[in-house]
Every structure is written in C-alpha cells, then in structure tokens.
Amino acid sequence: MSISNLSSSEAQEVRTPLLNDTVDGCVDYKGNPVCRYNSGGWRPASFIIGVEVAERFAYYGISSNLITYLTGPLGQSTVTAAKNVNVWSGTASLLPLFGAFVADSFLGRCRTIIIASLIYILGLGLLTLSAMLPTSDCQSDSMSCSSNTLQVILLFIALYLVALGQGGHKPCVQAFGADQFDRHDTKEYKAKSSFFNWWYFFLSSGILVSLLVLTYIQDNLSWSLGFGIPCIMMICALIIFLLGSKKYRYSVKRKGNNALLRIARVFVAAFRNWRFTPSPIAPEEEGRGTVPHQSYEQFKFLNNALLTTDGSKEDQKVCTFRDVEEAKAVLRLIPIWTTCLGYAIVFPQSSTFFVKQAATMDRSISPGFEIPAASLESFSSISMILCIAIYDRLFVPVARSLTRKPSGISMLQRIGTGMFLSAVSIAFAALVEMKRLEIAQESGLVNEPNVTVPMSVWWLVPSYVLFGVADVFTMVGLQELFYDQVPSDLKSVGLSLYLSIFGVGKFLSSFLISVIEKATGGIGCCSWFDNNLNRAHLDYFYWILAALSVVELIMYMYYTRFYIYSRDERI
Numbered sequence: 001m002s003i004s005n006l007s008s009s010e011a012q013e014v015r016t017p018l019l020n021d022t023v024d025g026c027v028d029y030k031g032n033p034v035c036r037y038n039s040g041g042w043r044p045a046s047f048i049i050g051v052e053v054a055e056r057f058a059y060y061g062i063s064s065n066l067i068t069y070l071t072g073p074l075g076q077s078t079v080t081a082a083k084n085v086n087v088w089s090g091t092a093s094l095l096p097l098f099g100a101f102v103a104d105s106f107l108g109r110c111r112t113i114i115i116a117s118l119i120y121i122l123g124l125g126l127l128t129l130s131a132m133l134p135t136s137d138c139q140s141d142s143m144s145c146s147s148n149t150l151q152v153i154l155l156f157i158a159l160y161l162v163a164l165g166q167g168g169h170k171p172c173v174q175a176f177g178a179d180q181f182d183r184h185d186t187k188e189y190k191a192k193s194s195f196f197n198w199w200y201f202f203l204s205s206g207i208l209v210s211l212l213v214l215t216y217i218q219d220n221l222s223w224s225l226g227f228g229i230p231c232i233m234m235i236c237a238l239i240i241f242l243l244g245s246k247k248y249r250y251s252v253k254r255k256g257n258n259a260l261l262r263i264a265r266v267f268v269a270a271f272r273n274w275r276f277t278p279s280p281i282a283p284e285e286e287g288r289g290t291v292p293h294q295s296y297e298q299f300k301f302l303n304n305a306l307l308t309t310d311g312s313k314e315d316q317k318v319c320t321f322r323d324v325e326e327a328k329a330v331l332r333l334i335p336i337w338t339t340c341l342g343y344a345i346v347f348p349q350s351s352t353f354f355v356k357q358a359a360t361m362d363r364s365i366s367p368g369f370e371i372p373a374a375s376l377e378s379f380s381s382i383s384m385i386l387c388i389a390i391y392d393r394l395f396v397p398v399a400r401s402l403t404r405k406p407s408g409i410s411m412l413q414r415i416g417t418g419m420f421l422s423a424v425s426i427a428f429a430a431l432v433e434m435k436r437l438e439i440a441q442e443s444g445l446v447n448e449p450n451v452t453v454p455m456s457v458w459w460l461v462p463s464y465v466l467f468g469v470a471d472v473f474t475m476v477g478l479q480e481l482f483y484d485q486v487p488s489d490l491k492s493v494g495l496s497l498y499l500s501i502f503g504v505g506k507f508l509s510s511f512l513i514s515v516i517e518k519a520t521g522g523i524g525c526c527s528w529f530d531n532n533l534n535r536a537h538l539d540y541f542y543w544i545l546a547a548l549s550v551v552e553l554i555m556y557m558y559y560t561r562f563y564i565y566s567r568d569e570r571i
Helices: 008-020 042-063 066-071 078-107 109-132 149-178 186-220 223-243 259-272 283-287 293-297 300-306 321-339 341-351 353-359 373-403 411-442 457-484 488-520 538-560
Strands: 022-027 033-035 364-366 453-456
Touching: 042 078, 042 109, 042 149, 042 186, 042 223, 066 078, 066 186, 066 353, 078 109, 078 149, 078 259, 078 341, 078 353, 078 488, 109 149, 109 223, 149 186, 149 457, 149 488, 186 223, 186 373, 186 457, 259 300, 259 321, 300 321, 321 341, 321 457, 321 488, 321 538, 341 353, 341 373, 341 411, 341 457, 341 488, 341 538, 353 373, 353 411, 353 457, 353 538, 373 457, 411 453, 411 457, 411 538, 453 457, 457 488, 488 538
Parallel strands: none
Antiparallel strands: 022 033
C-alpha cells in the first residue's frame, strides 16, 4: 500500500521514520542532511548514466575514426597517425588524475563535472570549426589531402581541449553516480554492484550508436557534421545533468586533512620511524574491530607511522590506524595497476590498426554499399551490451547462490577473466592478418595498396567480439575495484587511477610502435607498419602483444594471491 492511500495520521507515522532515515556522509543540494527515501538510488543515477551515454557518444564519435581523418583529409602516414591517436587518447586517459584531484580536493564532483562539460563543448566546437576549413591540396586521384597549418593547429588545440574536458568529466561522473547508492545499506550495496554493470551497458549503447551513425556521416557526408553532432550531444548532456540536481546525494569530505595528504603523511612518518619496530596489534584493538589483523601484518613497515618519534605508541601520534589502512589500501592496488598494463597496451589496437586492416578487406554488404571500416567497432559494443545483460541477469544470480557473494565472483576474478580473453582476441587477430597477407600475395596485390584484398572483413569480427566481452569483465571489474578499495573521499581519484592504466598503456603502445618502426624500417623491403599493409607485418606485432598479455596475466595471478580487500569489502 502506498502512502497516498493511508489516512493523514497513518501517513505521518510512516513518513516520520523515513524523514529521520538520513544517509551518513551525504547532503542534499542545499547542504542539509539528505533523506534516504527521496534522494539517490536509481532515479538520479539514471540522469547521470544519461550524461555518460552522451559523453561516450561524443568521445567515440571522434576517437573511433580519428585515424581515418588524419590519414585522409590531413594526409598523415599510417605510423604518424597511429602515434598521434595513441598519444592523444593516452593523454585523455591520464588527465582524469588531474581532474579527480581537483574534484576531491577543491571543487567537489558536481562542480567539476559542470566546468569540465563546458571545456568539452568548447573543444568540440573548435574541432567542428577546424573540419570546416578547406585543405590546402586535394588530388582527385588520391585518397588523401594535405592540410593547411591553421587547420592542423586548430585541430590539435580542439583535441586536447576535449581531452582536458574528459579528464574532469570521466572520473567524476561515474563516482558521482556510484555515490547515489549507500554502501552501508544491504539493498543499496547490491544495487551499486549492478550499477557498474548497467553503467557499462548504456555506455556501450551510446558507443554503438556513435560507431554506426557518426562514422557513416564522417566517411560519406561531412566531417564537420560528424564532429558537430557530438558537440550538440554534450550540450544536451549538461542540461540533463542539471535537471537532476535536487535529487542527487552529495558526498561530504571527511573532516581533517585532505586524503592524499593523510596518505602521504603515513609514508613520511613510517620513513621517519624506520629504526623502530612496531609492537603487535593489541588484542583489545582487534576485538573492537579497530583494524583487521591480517591487514595489519601486510606492509608492516607502514605500521611505523603509528609510533611517535621516540618509538612509542602514544595518544599524540601523528597517524591513526585508519590513516595507515587507507595508505595500505592504495598501496595494494599498485601491483594490480601494473599487471593490467599489458591489457591496456592491447586495448587501443581495435581503433587504430584494426581499422586500417579492415580498410584493405572486402567490406561490401550489397552491390555499391560498403560498411565503414571504423564501424566494425560496433561489434565490440554489441557484444558488451549482450554480455552485460547476460552477466547481470543470469550469471550473477547463479554465481551468487553458489559463492554467497553479492556480486557472484570477486572483482579480481572478473578482471583476470577479461585479461585472458584479451590475449585470445589479439592472438586470433594475428592469425587473421597472416591469412590476409597470404591472400594478398597469392592475388598479386602486394604492391597494390588501393586494391581490395579478396578476403571478407567479417574475419575480424571474432576479435572485436572477444574484445567486447573482455571489456565487460576487465573494465567493469577495474572500475568497481578502484572505486571500492580507496578511501571514501578519494573515489574520483580511484577511478582516475583505473583510467590511467589505459592512458599509460596507450603511451606504451605508441612507444612500442616507434621502437619497432625504427628497428624494422631498414630491414628487408619494408617496416612492420608500412603504409602499404600488404607489405607490412602487423601479424608479428600482434604476436608480440599476445605474448606480452600472457606474461602480464601470469604476473597478475601471482600478485592477486596476496591481495587483501579493505575491511568493509563485502565480496
């Protein structure tokens, strides 16, 4: 029975406990304690998810086909374009560290999202303007043009403004969405685990629409229109975000120093007291739940931060047990961060070399109609959408009944599964490229880069599908892990650390390409990344990535054996 069907006195009795049921650590938009029943949960989270869908639509509207724009209208070589894409996307993945620091230390997540959205819109507007400028020289018999200097300058200013906007937008939006669920409430805690799944579901839907619609517009109609539509979408996203302001829960910072300063203080105090040996944890402290004994024994050198300068445990000690536990929680994530770099190096290949690979293959669906090479990424999005629905609605309930864990399997198990699938995907891509080169040689097309190789582009689909399924496991698992295992007032920083894995991975991918290009450019007839892919050897590059992925997976499995979840982790 709803409250509206009760008498006024009965309704008042029902409302009174609801009004008193406030959410700890959160306030409303006026700064008052926020009531559980009329704030947070799925309704305001849906506004935030809608914002992320629009942002991903805009971002992938640029990134998925950027290599085609650089090698086409701007006339860059394949290697130069691939490195430019990797450096830009890597920067875009690292800037969330800066955006998260600003949000968690100064502005708060909501203000940071608004400011970042305005920067994002400015960048997209300049990008559209740069595409409207005429190129200097376009040959009718050539697939590429040479660009003028103003166009190039404006393009890269616009791209890095977009990267800066995304740096403030990306970590804060997801953290702000997860903030709408109270981890101390059993029902909302389960909903938060599903939130990360459905977040990625709708995010993938936005990417899918972008890949299908914008790549076609850019390839067949107009680059300026293809860049202008994302600008309009981001304006709509900002309006949608502002509409939910009254229903959001806003996190309150823990009193005292900034969380980053507290963690830094632990390391400084531990180093200062390195000569002393901390005493074992007192039984009464463990009994009160002050600190888990297993966690206390890990990274024992940090326990020195609990001592005063004379080596004793006194009330005036600089750091508390909680401060030390926060520092240990962040330190435990470093091996996970490091061993996921192999996955991150493989990740950008689907939007760079896979696209160039597809452009050489038979992409015809019917006479006179070819699918854009970049739109093949839509198969990754489709597989993500289907896999997330199956995972959340079928796999998790079954696994939950077996393991008694709210999310079915642990976050670390989920991440490792995706890393394995990624290694399989890039190995399959290597086999496909070996077959494509063989067919090109048999058909006498080695020196004919503009002639379609008689091999169906659908051979690339399994790799895209496996990439999508791998993302559902690894990407979502990393998001949940890096949000859940950091201090409460460092949630944006936690998500930015997860994003930085892919930023560093893209830089490493670009560095690896440069090293291989330099090493193979003078060997034999051509480089592994020759502009004529029929003479190149992307298959060798893919095999290196597959081997790297296997090594990283083995290291990951070793380090996760020693990982200890924070004491309030319930899975």
